[in-house]
Amino acid sequence: MEEIRVSTTERAYDVRVGPGALGRIGDYLEGADRVAVIADERVAGIHGDRLEQALAGAGRGDTPWFLVPAGEACKTVEWFGNAQQFLLEAGCTRKSTVIAFGGGACGDLAGFASAAYMRGIDFIQCPTTILAHDSSVGGKTGINLPGGKNMTGAFHQPSAVLYDTDLLETLPPEEIRSGMAEAVKHQLISPDGHARDMLVTVDYSEMDEQTLLHYIVSGIRVKAEIVGRDEREGSVRKFLNFGHTYGHAVEAAAGYGGMTHGESVMIGMLYALILSEQLTGADRGLTDALQRFSERNGYPLRSVAGYPFEQLYGYMQKDKKASYGELHFVLLPEDGHPLMNKADREQCRKADEELRKRLGVLT
C-alpha cells in the first residue's frame, strides 16, 4: 500500500493507494456520530458489496446509502439538492462523515454536498476510476451549469482518500483513456515528470498493473505537492488546469457526457501545446509526440470537427482562469515548466485552426 500525505491550510490527510484500501475505512470513522454513503449507482451495482463489507467490519453496517446517476449526469443543481435532502433525512449532523463512492463525478458532487451541508461536514473520498487519482485529491468539489463546467462549487478537502485499485479492473476502455489523460498531464507539467518517455512507451492495451500504479502514484504526488503550495489556485495550482480551458469547452459543447473529461482534456492539451508553439516558440516535437500517443491509444480527437471555434470560444470565456474579456492559458514552452499567458481572440482562433489542420478536419 502506498501512502501519500497531503498538507493544506484547511487540513492534512492521507491518500492510501493499493489493493484492498477500502478495508481501512474504519480507521477514519472513529469520531463520526453518523456515516452516510453517496455512491455512483453503476459503481454501487458492481462493487457496492466491498464497501458494505468494509463498513460492517468497522461496526457501521447501518450506514444509509444514496445512489446518484452514473457519471457526469449527477453533477447537476437537482442532484446537489437531492443529496442535501438525503443527508438531512439520514440524520447527519456536523459530527457526521460522508463517503463518496465512485469516479470523479460522484466525488465532485458528494464533496460539494459535504461542503454545503450545515456549512461543511467531513467526507472521505473512495475513488473508483483512474481519473480519480486526480479528482479525489486537492479538495476541488462542484457541479456543472448548462453554460459551463464546474461553475458552482467549493474548495473542501476530504479527511482521507482510500483508493482501492482492485476496483479499477472493471473500467471500460474509454474510462482508461479518460483517466490516463490526467496522468499524462501530471507528467507534462512536473519538472520531475517523464512525459516524453511515457508518450513513446505506454500503450493502454498492453499496460500492466505495475505501470498503471506507477503513473497513478506519481500523478498523486505531483498533485499533492502543488496543492500543498497553493490550495486555492492563486498561483501554481493553475498549472493543474493545463489543457482544461479548451478541454472544458469541448466537454460542455459535447453536452457533458458526450465526450469523457479526459478525452476532452487530451484535445485541450494538444490545443495548449499548439498555442505554446505559436506564443512562446515551444518545440513542435512534443505536440507531435502527444498527437501520435493519443491517436495510438484511441482518443477521439477528430470529434472536435463537430464543435465550431465560435461555440468553443463562447465556453472558453467562462473559464475560471479568465478575467472579464481576457483569456489566460497554461502554456508549456518546455516540458515540465508551465507558465500562464494571455491570449486574445485572434490568437485563440489561429491555434484552433492549426489544431483542426493537424487533425485533418479543417473545413
Ligand SMILES: NC(=O)c1ccc[n+]([C@@H]2O[C@H](COP(=O)([O-])OP(=O)(O)OC[C@H]3O[C@@H](n4cnc5c(N)ncnc54)[C@H](O)[C@@H]3O)[C@@H](O)[C@H]2O)c1
Ligand atoms: N475535483 C477535481 O479536482 C477533478 C479533477 C479531474 C476531474 N474532475 C471531474 O471528474 C469527472 C470525471 O470523473 P471520472 O473520469 O472518474 O468519471 P465518472 O465519475 O464520470 O465515471 C465515468 C463512468 O465510469 C463508471 N465507473 C466508475 N468507476 C467504475 C468502475 N470501477 N468500474 C466500472 N465502471 C466504473 C461510472 O459509473 C460512469 O459511468 C468530471 O466531472 C471532471 O470534471 C474533477
Ligand SMILES: O=C(O)C(=O)C[C@@H](O)[C@H](O)[C@H](O)COP(=O)(O)O
Ligand atoms: O485540481 C485542480 O486544480 C485541477 O484543475 C484539476 C483538473 O484536472 C480538474 O478537472 C478540475 O476539476 C478543473 O477545475 P476547474 O477549476 O477548471 O473547474
Ligand SMILES: [Zn+2]
Ligand atoms: Zn481535469
